[in-house]
Amino acid sequence: MNTTAPSLEVAGLAYAYPDGHQALFGVDLTVARGERVALLGPNGAGKTTLVLHLNGILEAGAGTVAVAGLPVAKRNLAEIRRRVGIVFQDPDDQLFMPTVREDVAFGPAAAGLRGAELEERVIEALDRVGMAGFADRPPHHLSFGQRRRVAVATVLAMRPEILVLDEPSSNLDPASRRELADVLRSLDVTVLMVTHDLPYALELCPRSVVLSGGVIAADGRTQDLLCDADLMAAHRLELPFGFDPRSVTAPV
Amino acid sequence: MGAGHAHKLYRQGRSPVHALPAHCKIAAVFGFVLIVVSTPREAVWAFGLYAVLLAAVAAAARIPAGFLLKRLLIEVPFVAFALLMPFVAEGPRVHALGMSLSESGLWGAWNILAKGTLGVAASVLLASTTELRALLLGLQRLKMPPMLVQIASFMIRYGDVITDEMRRMRIARVSRGFEARGIRHWGVLAKSAGALFIRSYERGERVHLAMVSRGYTGTMPVTDEVRADRAQWTSAALLPLAALAVCLLGWTL
Amino acid sequence: MHVPDGFINAPVSVATGAVAAAAVAVSLRGARRELGGDGLGGERTAPLAGLVAAFIFAVQMLNFPVAAGTSGHLLGGALAAILVGPYTGVLCVSVVLLMQGVLFADGGLTALGVNITDMAVTTTVVAYLLFRGLVKVLPRKRRSITVASFVAALVSVPAAALVFTLIYALGGTADVSTGKVLTAMVGVHVLIGIGEAVITALTVGAVIAVRPDLVYGARGLSKPLELKVVPVAAPAAPGAPRPEPAAAPVAASEAAPTAEAEPKAPAPAPAHRSTKRVWLAGVAAALVCAGGVSYYASASPDGLEKVAHDQGIDKQAKDHAAKDSPLADYSVKDITDARLSGGLAGVIGVGATLAVGTGVFVVVRRRRDAAETAITDDRTPQQV
Numbered sequence: 066m067n068t069t070a071p072s073l074e075v076a077g078l079a080y081a082y083p084d085g086h087q088a089l090f091g092v093d094l095t096v097a098r099g100e101r102v103a104l105l106g107p108n109g110a111g112k113t114t115l116v117l118h119l120n121g122i123l124e125a126g127a128g129t130v131a132v133a134g135l136p137v138a139k140r141n142l143a144e145i146r147r148r149v150g151i152v153f154q155d156p157d158d159q160l161f162m163p164t165v166r167e168d169v170a171f172g173p174a175a176a177g178l179r180g181a182e183l184e185e186r187v188i189e190a191l192d193r194v195g196m197a198g199f200a201d202r203p204p205h206h207l208s209f210g211q212r213r214r215v216a217v218a219t220v221l222a223m224r225p226e227i228l229v230l231d232e233p234s235s236n237l238d239p240a241s242r243r244e245l246a247d248v249l250r251s252l253d254v255t256v257l258m259v260t261h262d263l264p265y266a267l268e269l270c271p272r273s274v275v276l277s278g279g280v281i282a283a284d285g286r287t288q289d290l291l292c293d294a295d296l297m298a299a300h301r302l303e304l305p306f307g308f309d310p311r312s313v314t315a316p317v
Numbered sequence: 318m319g320a321g322h323a324h325k326l327y328r329q330g331r332s333p334v335h336a337l338p339a340h341c342k343i344a345a346v347f348g349f350v351l352i353v354v355s356t357p358r359e360a361v362w363a364f365g366l367y368a369v370l371l372a373a374v375a376a377a378a379r380i381p382a383g384f385l386l387k388r389l390l391i392e393v394p395f396v397a398f399a400l401l402m403p404f405v406a407e408g409p410r411v412h413a414l415g416m417s418l419s420e421s422g423l424w425g426a427w428n429i430l431a432k433g434t435l436g437v438a439a440s441v442l443l444a445s446t447t448e449l450r451a452l453l454l455g456l457q458r459l460k461m462p463p464m465l466v467q468i469a470s471f472m473i474r475y476g477d478v479i480t481d482e483m484r485r486m487r488i489a490r491v492s493r494g495f496e497a498r499g500i501r502h503w504g505v506l507a508k509s510a511g512a513l514f515i516r517s518y519e520r521g522e523r524v525h526l527a528m529v530s531r532g533y534t535g536t537m538p539v540t541d542e543v544r545a546d547r548a549q550w551t552s553a554a555l556l557p558l559a560a561l562a563v564c565l566l567g568w569t570l
Numbered sequence: 571m572h573v574p575d576g577f578i579n580a581p582v583s584v585a586t587g588a589v590a591a592a593a594v595a596v597s598l599r600g601a602r603r604e605l606g607g608d609g610l611g612g613e614r615t616a617p618l619a620g621l622v623a624a625f626i627f628a629v630q631m632l633n634f635p636v637a638a639g640t641s642g643h644l645l646g647g648a649l650a651a652i653l654v655g656p657y658t659g660v661l662c663v664s665v666v667l668l669m670q671g672v673l674f675a676d677g678g679l680t681a682l683g684v685n686i687t688d689m690a691v692t693t694t695v696v697a698y699l700l701f702r703g704l705v706k707v708l709p710r711k712r713r714s715i716t717v718a719s720f721v722a723a724l725v726s727v728p729a730a731a732l733v734f735t736l737i738y739a740l741g742g743t744a745d746v747s748t749g750k751v752l753t754a755m756v757g758v759h760v761l762i763g764i765g766e767a768v769i770t771a772l773t774v775g776a777v778i779a780v781r782p783d784l785v786y787g788a789r790g791l792s793k794p795l796e797l798k799v800v801p802v803a804a805p806a807a808p809g810a811p812r813p814e815p816a817a818a819p820v821a822a823s824e825a826a827p828t829a830e831a832e833p834k835a836p837a838p839a840p841a842h843r844s845t846k847r848v849w850l851a852g853v854a855a856a857l858v859c860a861g862g863v864s865y866y867a868s869a870s871p872d873g874l875e876k877v878a879h880d881q882g883i884d885k886q887a888k889d890h891a892a893k894d895s896p897l898a899d900y901s902v903k904d905i906t907d908a909r910l911s912g913g914l915a916g917v918i919g920v921g922a923t924l925a926v927g928t929g930v931f932v933v934v935r936r937r938r939d940a941a942e943t944a945i946t947d948d949r950t951p952q953q954v
Contacts, residue, residue, distance in 0.1 A: 432576020471620020
């Protein structure tokens with residue numbers, strides 16, 4: 066693996082759906098190794114479309130995507146999908162195996178791991194999200210917050226270069242939300258987090274980018290972006306009532 | 318019958334029956350049922366012996382009789398059918414309790430009741446001593462196509478999720494003052510069913526995305542290779558072999 | 571109708587097992603094509619068929635109240651065939667039956683072949699063939715899909731009963747004449763079929779109103795998607811209605827507005843004139859099918875009965891409940907040709923059934939119309 070290349074490098078990415086609807090109009094985005102970046106933007110801005118390009122589920126109409134220097138292309142798909150761990154919004158979609166253990170093992174096993182090595186991977190990943198005691202449970206017996214954490218473990222087990230989270234805080238109660246934040250902070254991987262939860266973005270991600278109308282409309286320190294009232298209004302971003310991004314000490 | 322009860326089917330335990338590999342148990346139960354079905358119905362005592370065999374297995378598995386009997390209720394519709402048979406069947410008739418009953422109908426009823434009950438009891442024993450997942454993997458080891466096993470495991474995994482969605486839709490209907498009372502409400506219920514299908518199908522598409530994202534290419538990685546040794550096969554074979562002996566006796570006597 | 575162990579003898583159970591296995595094997599291949607990916611790579615059969623199986627499993631628990639505390643539920647073969655295609659339908663219903671047999675002991679293990687052959691294979695295949703045939707014949711309207719679903723589901727259930735009777739004739743363990751079994755099974759299942767038909771038609775109608783693209787049997791009927799001619803130059807406005815894959819629609823009651831918001835469903839003019847023609851065509855097709863099926867089917871049971879008679883087994887007078895009804899023993903009085911009379915009885919039976927079914931359907935739809943206009947006042951006419 067190329068250790069000097071950034072974790073994620075998107076250049077000039079454009080995409081139109083087969084039905085003619087164009088969702089991306091030339092996205093440029095570079096995420097350095099170890100960074101935690103929030104991807105903000107209104108509904109319909111193309112966030113999900115962008116995410117599906119990162120592991121080659123959608124094929125770029127124009128432009129390129131590279132993960133740790135490896136271009137996303139048909140011949141690299143297996144390795145790309147190992148490097149990019151996407152945590153989807155609904156953990157029930159993500160946890161499709163009958164038990165937590167099998168689900169976490171799915172990715173590494175698909176990559177060819179077996180036996181003790183596989184088991185070690187599974188336990189390690191579950192340990193990092195604090196769910197090691199739940200390996201033999203069926204996913205639907207877990208609480209929503211626990212399921213979300215297991216979903217994170219399922220991609221951590223693949224030792225990804227970059228973790229992509231789609232709305233990680235949605236539907237979580239405040240305690241589960243905080244627990245997940247603790248987990249994410251403790252990880253030493255690159256994180257790209259798609260979210261509408263602006264305080265969460267501020268809490269976890271020093272840097273944010275705003276995707277709007279299929280292009281990156283802003284890129285900077287999360288706190289600066291959230292304090293820019295005009296920018297926020299132009300892209301339908303709104304802070305929760307009573308929340309003042311100036312009043313908190315943002316992480317750097 | 319409901320996905321909601323799925324986890325109640327299995328009774329946790331550490332008996333020797335629980336410990337047998339699933340594929341041995343499935344093969345044994347299937348063999349047993351096939352032998353029972355092939356037994357001549359006139360050999361009434363043979364069915365008694367089969368029942369004793371199953372009781373012995375239940376005892377070894379420490380499955381309480383009450384649990385087993387309750388699960389046998391699934392058979393009730395066919396019991397009703399069997400009870401009807403002496404009245405509608407052909408052949409010479411006997412008179413009992415003031416009713417004219419067909420002799421062969423009585424035999425037919427006995428045949429269905431005995432074999433059906435034994436079959437249900439054997440399946441119940443299998444399901445209550447084997448975990449769902451192990452059952453599916455067992456079927457796969459018995460050469461059921463892996464794709465079928467995958468479909469079945471998705472069905473089990475998402476049965477609860479979809480039943481839950483159905484329950485939420487019902488609550489939503491009830492909360493808005495709707496109560497299905499008769500045929501004229503079928504339209505609304507059918508719309509719910511349609512919406513449920515759309516949700517299920519779209520969830521299937523999302524699950525597929527999530528799988529592809531983790532490197533799925535069409536085959537499930539087999540992660541646990543449970544192999545059965547000779548001793549396990551032998552102990553699993555005890556049931557069908559004993560049944561076979563009974564069956565052969567039934568044919569010769 | 572889950573057959574338990576012991577109802578059908580061992581050799582025939584094994585033989586139907588082989589038939590079922592072959593059908594499932596063929597369906598596995600076919601389903602791959604039906605659920606074929608949209609260029610996303612990987613294999614979509616397992617997750618999609620699994621979810622559809624879970625759906626059928628769940629929808630079998632959805633109770634449709636009939637009257638006075640009784641209720642019916644969907645069997646789902648016809649519905650599955652129309653919504654996801656015949657191969658996937660066979661596969662899904664088979665998996666449901668397999669799981670019901672193994673987990674709940676609902677249906678015997680040795681009878682699995684029988685159960686799959688008649689409940690998974692027969693219903694879906696009959697329903698799908700009939701459905702496609704009708705859709706081809708009927709005008710290209712949404713209402714035709716509903717009508718075709720109705721007829722397909724209506725015929726599929728008694729067809730399964732017919733196949734069951736056939737299996738019974740080959741390997742039944744009870745000494746009840748095949749004719750009686752046929753009459754009882756088909757009679758009861760024509761009734762069940764009416765319920766199945768109404769529910770299936772309504773459900774397909776509900777799906778087609780929201781996601782016509784998801785109804786497999788109706789693919790190629792809707793025009794190719796030609797939506798969103800918004801000039802591309804303007805980047806999609808904030809809140810543009812691009813549904814993100816993760817966002818699921820939509821409770822049933824919310825579905826109606828969605829359908830209207832989507833421009834892709836071209837609204838065919840509500841043609842009241844053609845309705846009658848559509849119904850007539852549907853009825854005619856059903857009659858022809860039922861007549862034909864009965865014509866051939868009746869030959870074998872009648873033959874068996876004749877054999878029984880010749881052998882002198884059949885000495886007892888038949889005390890048949892429906893003996894004096896014109897359809898007793900499934901053949902019409904005063905017509906000597908066994909085949910012809912059987913066929914005629916089939917036609918009359920299904921005709922009567924259809925008449926009742928149509929009546930029910932019309933009443934239901936009228937009621938539903940009334941109910942819906944009360945709730946949502948702005949629906950397009952062809953949907954109601």
